[in-house]
Amino acid sequence: MQTKSILFAAAAAFALTAALVACDKNKNENGKDSETEGGQTSTPIKVAETQAGDTLQIRYNGALDLSKIFSAAQPEDSTAKLRYVVERQPEFVEGDSADYTAVNAYSVRGDTLFAAPDVRVPDAVSAEGRLRVVREGKLKVLLAGVDSLTYTIKMTDKPALTPVISLGEGIEGLENGKLTLSTTGTPRLFTASYFTISPIDFGIEDIRVEIGSAGTGKYIDMSRSGAPQAGGLNRAAGTGGFVVAYHGDNTLEQALTDEKLPQARLYVDVELVAPTAVVGIELHPSIGQCNGASFWRNNANGRQPASNFVLMKLNNGTKRAYDGQTDSNLRFRAGDFDGYMEGRTSADTIVVHNIKTVWWTHTSLKAGDLPAVGTTVKFKVTSIAHFLDPKWTVEVETQTRSASPGTACSYSYVPE
Numbered sequence: 001m002q003t004k005s006i007l008f009a010a011a012a013a014f015a016l017t018a019a020l021v022a023c024d025k026n027k028n029e030n031g032k033d034s035e036t037e038g039g040q041t042s043t044p045i046k047v048a049e050t051q052a053g054d055t056l057q058i059r060y061n062g063a064l065d066l067s068k069i070f071s072a073a074q075p076e077d078s079t080a081k082l083r084y085v086v087e088r089q090p091e092f093v094e095g096d097s098a099d100y101t102a103v104n105a106y107s108v109r110g111d112t113l114f115a116a117p118d119v120r121v122p123d124a125v126s127a128e129g130r131l132r133v134v135r136e137g138k139l140k141v142l143l144a145g146v147d148s149l150t151y152t153i154k155m156t157d158k159p160a161l162t163p164v165i166s167l168g169e170g171i172e173g174l175e176n177g178k179l180t181l182s183t184t185g186t187p188r189l190f191t192a193s194y195f196t197i198s199p200i201d202f203g204i205e206d207i208r209v210e211i212g213s214a215g216t217g218k219y220i221d222m223s224r225s226g227a228p229q230a231g232g233l234n235r236a237a238g239t240g241g242f243v244v245a246y247h248g249d250n251t252l253e254q255a256l257t258d259e260k261l262p263q264a265r266l267y268v269d270v271e272l273v274a275p276t277a278v279v280g281i282e283l284h285p286s287i288g289q290c291n292g293a294s295f296w297r298n299n300a301n302g303r304q305p306a307s308n309f310v311l312m313k314l315n316n317g318t319k320r321a322y323d324g325q326t327d328s329n330l331r332f333r334a335g336d337f338d339g340y341m342e343g344r345t346s347a348d349t350i351v352v353h354n355i356k357t358v359w360w361t362h363t364s365l366k367a368g369d370l371p372a373v374g375t376t377v378k379f380k381v382t383s384i385a386h387f388l389d390p391k392w393t394v395e396v397e398t399q400t401r402s403a404s405p406g407t408a409c410s411y412s413y414v415p416e
Contacts, residue, residue, distance in 0.1 A: 044147035045082065046071045054150070056139060058106070058115050059157045067111040072143050080144045084108045087150065088138040090121045092200075095131055106137050106153055113139065113153070121155040122200055130203065163202040163247050163262040168194050171266075179266060182273040187232030189223055195245040195264050207245050210252050212265055215241025219270045230268050237272040274315075278327065280391035281310040281383070282319070288398040290409035295377060296401040297370050303344040303362040306334035306381045308409055309396050321411045330392075331384035333359035338378045340400075342366045348384055359384065365400070373402045 051069045058064045070082055086108055091100035105119045125132040137153035171194060173179050181188055192207040211228045214220045217238035223229040228243045246255035246263040255263045287293045292308045307322040310332060314320065322332070333348055335357060343360025350357050363379055365371070378397045386392035 044072070045141055045143050045149055046073065047149070055152045055154050056113070057154050057156050058113055060115060060120060060155055060159060061117060062115050062157070064113040065111065066108075066113055066141075070141050070149075072146075080146055082111070083142040083144065084111070084113065085140040085142065086113075086137060086153075087140040088135070090137045090153075090155075091135045092122045092124075093133050100135065105155065106139075108139075115155060120158050120161075120199065123158075125201070129205065132201075161199060161201050163206060164198050165207060165245050165247065165262050165264040166196055166198075167264055167266060168196050174266075177265075177267055179268045181231030181268065181270045183231060183235050183237050183270060184233055184273050184275050185231055187223070187229045187235065188268075189225065189227040189229045190243045190266065190268075191227050192245065194266060197247075202247075206248050208248050208252070209243055209245045212242045212244035212252075212256060213240065215239060215268070215270075220268060231270050233275075235270070237270045239269045240267075241269075242267040276314045276316050276318070278312045278330065279315050280313040281332075281381075281394060282313055283394050283396065284309050284311050284321075284409065284411065286407075286409050286411070287396060288401070289405055290407045291404045292409040294398060294401055294405055295365050296403050297373060298403065303364040305332075305362055306360070307332040309334075309381050310394055311411065318413050318415075319411075320413060321409075329385060332381055333361060333384055334363040334379050334381050334396075335359035336380040337363065340365055340371050340375065340377045341379050350384070350387055352387070371400055373400055375400045 048069050048071075056064060056069070066082075066084055072080070072082055086106050089102045090105050091102050093100045103119065103121060105116050105121050107114050107116065121136070122132065122134055124134045139151045139153050141149040141151065167174070167177065171179065173181065179188070190209055192204050192209055195204075195207055195209070197204060197207055209228065211220050211222065215238040217236045219236035219238035220228055220230045220241040220243065230241070242265045244252070244255055244263055244265050246252065246261065250261050250263075255261050284293055287309055292304060295302075295304070307324075307327070310322060311319045312322060312327060331348070334343060337343065341363055342365075343358065344362040344364050345360065347358045347360045350359060359382070365377070371377070376397060376399055378395065380393060380395050382388050382393040
């Protein structure tokens, strides 16, 4: 029995020795020396007891001395030093998007981690109609050839957010915060798209847009869709009115009473402008180049409206294409054809100095023997309402083509 006790004691002593050796060799995992193949020892990164967990906390606009958290006891012949790398900046993604946006929030100089000045890491949002996922930054702590640790960076003491509402960019007609409209245009509706809200923690859904002041004559009112509107054909003119965009946590009354609350005001004037009127015509610039104002050999039975060959000259100096609804009273007709052309569809007989002339709604090459490609053809277009008035009459001259140009007779006014 005594012999067995001695053997058991010896075995236990051997097991304890082996366990201690194994523990010593595994030192690299818990901050103690580990043995290398060459018989030398190396020291991994040591973490101060004051650092709890794998998250580093840094204040907004602050700095963090990393040398007070991480250290390494170096062998005498070692030149390895601790090095710090921001492995990942904070990132966020909104809604269903798959693309994260990085926020350049942190940097390292020497042994210090810095929060970028006035850069606030976004907050995660999970609310009705709004979702934002945030991935915090990562810091890599390196001891060359020996060890590395990765820590999450968490910004603390972030300031409370105040929404900032401002006028959006690219609002046509805006000058010095005021929008000038005319009563002859299309009514302008004012919605949240006219404004921007920041920082990113707030969305356009947080904006409310209402009438701040209807102005003299109450020329700003609400549309059927519930958005403020002003301008438009035959609407009231006036000055001094504005629309206000404010944060949805407040009421309109609060925003108007206290301009320091998050809001933006867009002042609107509406001027009474005489409606544009057609004062004459000129040749369309695309005659012979578009399929509605040209003639080709295989369209002997085709026809082109007389109105396709003219542009409307307006009293404000601009020009536009013929409009079949607003210009129908002008009744454009073609006539005075050369030997290759003839009228089609319907005609008006005009008597001038006891002489009857016939003017047609459409014109075409004469049926039968068609002229060769490139033959010059001529006729006139005039308005029956201003018959043969030089301001309302043009002479069309073009060359026949072999086939349709296949291009629409579009026109956009370009100021000269």
